[in-house]
Amino acid sequence: MEIPYTVEPRPDTGLFNAKVGIWLFLASEVMLFGALFSSYIMLRVGSDVWPHGMLNVPIGTLNTIVLITSSITVVMAWASLKLKAFGKFKLYQGCTVLLAMTFVIIKSYEYHDKFTHYFVRYSAGSEVKELTGHIEGSPMNWTLATLNNPTRPISEIRIHPDVASGEHGHDSGAAHPEVITVPTKQIKKLESFGPWHLTYLAIYFTLTGLHALHVIGGALVIGYFWGPGSRMWYSDPERFTNRVEVAGLFWHFVDLVWIFLFPVLYLL
């Protein structure tokens, strides 16, 4: 049985079916991300103080460059198929997958930096002090319970405190040369910069995590068309070209979401 309208346009819509399908799907995605952006606005407007300079702007910029470049390669791949240049398609499509992987690796690095970055409240004599920084050895997501674990108690932690960060976060997370040793018994609170630490971080992880899942999903589809799925080129080239276009539309949507996420989370 032949599936209708995979290549020729359907008379009532004027488009092949997959294109109508992807736009309907993207409309639902707009609602999903729109709801989260609205949540961000409501949380921010309702907050007395909103943190600035918590994220590394140069790294965010690098990821923006990676995604813009990937949108160019995905179009080049599709245009190559239109010009019947299958070899070039393979090259550009492969580049897109590599760029998607680069984005995810950079994002993982950013996440790792947040889960190894700590807020510590401790008593020093009669006063209570607070500081932020990285614990020596970069352990991930320690809590007070981790330090007081009866099977493996930790008597003290050595912290590299943050340099007072500039407003724009370029020095955020940079370590101060002077290490501070805090005995466990003096620590009142120990918390990594995960989504539980601040409302800002909660919305940051939600938005960027959902976006990263979309990047991974898109990369899998694009990778499939680069690899085993590309066999269709020899049996049904027009349908294959349409599939690549549809994947490209999804990829552009994912990139467009990042174009909004970057200024909202990193700059404003």
Add this chain to the structure above:
Amino acid sequence: MSLKAFHILFICVSILLALGFGAWEIRAFAQAGATSDILLGVFSWAAGVALSFYLRRVIKKLKNISSL
């Protein structure tokens, strides 16, 4: 909307981001004087200009492909 039309829209938004981010970095440089700010600002504006040239090229090259 075809991939061509969406790509053109995306590049237009990217140009706006590049120019806006460049301005944000220059403002940051004026306030704090960090070299990284001026470098990123200039780079961002250059990227915006480069994307504008790319946009012209794409419109020219893909003129025979439908925008639907």
